[in-house]
Each structure stands twice: as C-alpha cells, then as structure tokens.
Amino acid sequence: MRAVVCVALVAAAILFVVGVAVERHDGEPRTAHASLPILIADADAGHEAMPEAAPETRPETSPETSAETRPETSAETAHESPAQRAKEHSSERVLGVNPESWGLVAVVAAASFALALALWLRPSFALAVVIVVFGFGAAVFDVREVHHQIVESRTTVEVIAIVVAALHALAGAGSIAVAHRQRTG
Helix, strand or coil, rough: HHHHHHHHHHHHHHHHHHHHHHHHHHHHHCCCCCCCCCCCCCCCCCCCCCCCCCCCCCCCCCCCCCCCCCCCCHHHCCCCCCHHHHHHHHCCCCCCCCCCCHHHHHHHHHHHHHHHHHHHHHHHHHCCCCCCCCHHHHHHHHHHHHHHHHHHHCCHHHHHHHHHHHHHHHHHHHHHHHHHHHHHH
C-alpha cells in the first residue's frame, strides 16, 4: 500500500503541474489578426487602400435577449484589453491565494514529492497522518477546481483535475491503511 500512496502522490503532482500549464496556455490572449489593418494595392488606381470591414449584425435586443442575458459576441470579447482578460483569469482566488500561481504550484508539487519520498524511505504513523490530511485536503481543492473547469467549459483541464482529485483521494485513503499498519505493526 505504501508504494500505491507514493505513486499516487507523484502522479498527482505531475498532473497538477501539467493541468495548471494547460489552463494557463488556454487562457493566454491570442493575437487578433483580423483587427490589424491590411493594405492592399489597388491594381486599377495604382494606390493603396484599406479595405472596409463589413459591419457585424447583432441580434435585436428584446426583453427576452437583453444585453445582460445574451452571450458575448466575438467582436465584444475582441475589444477587451489583455489586462481585462488577465484580470478575469487571475480573479480566481482561494482563501486570498491564486491557486494557479507558479510559486504555489511549485510548493504543492515539492511537498507531494517530499511526502512520497519520506513515506518510501521512512514510513511512520505521524507521516501517514500528514499524508492523509494532505491528500484529502488537496482533493477538496481539486474538486473545487473540477467545478470551476465545468463552469469555464474547459474539458481537458476538467479531466486532468478529476484525475488529480482521484489520485489525492487515493493517497489519503491509502495513507489511512499505512497509518493503521504503522500503529498496529
């Protein structure tokens, strides 16, 4: 059981880092090539002209589809500044801490690796209890992240978060067995 807990902790740490990297990559602002001015040489007149963009048609606003209830169009989201998009992306805070900050990611991954190594080299009742708390505590935050990814419709990150939650829960549950074995054996 000790090996299962160690593998679960290491795999959860690796997938946690991958999940945060994927989410950050998906959240990066993309360059809007359509908004850049394009100069086209007019063959007939011999001068350069800027093409006019076709006006976007927007649905009429009625009581059923007011501005508050209709979804944003790509034109509306294209006018957001990178700072606005970054603010929306980084507004996700848990207990005042950004769960996607690279510093926190490094600390959690390092703690997970350290706990796995310590359990492998020197299993003890106290260490197993610490892993129980760490595993189930992390699983709670992982389940919260699953919910967040469902709301954001990011299926890839959602699946990664589900697997990480399951691995953390497995580490916690396995550590109960290790703690019991250390206490009685």
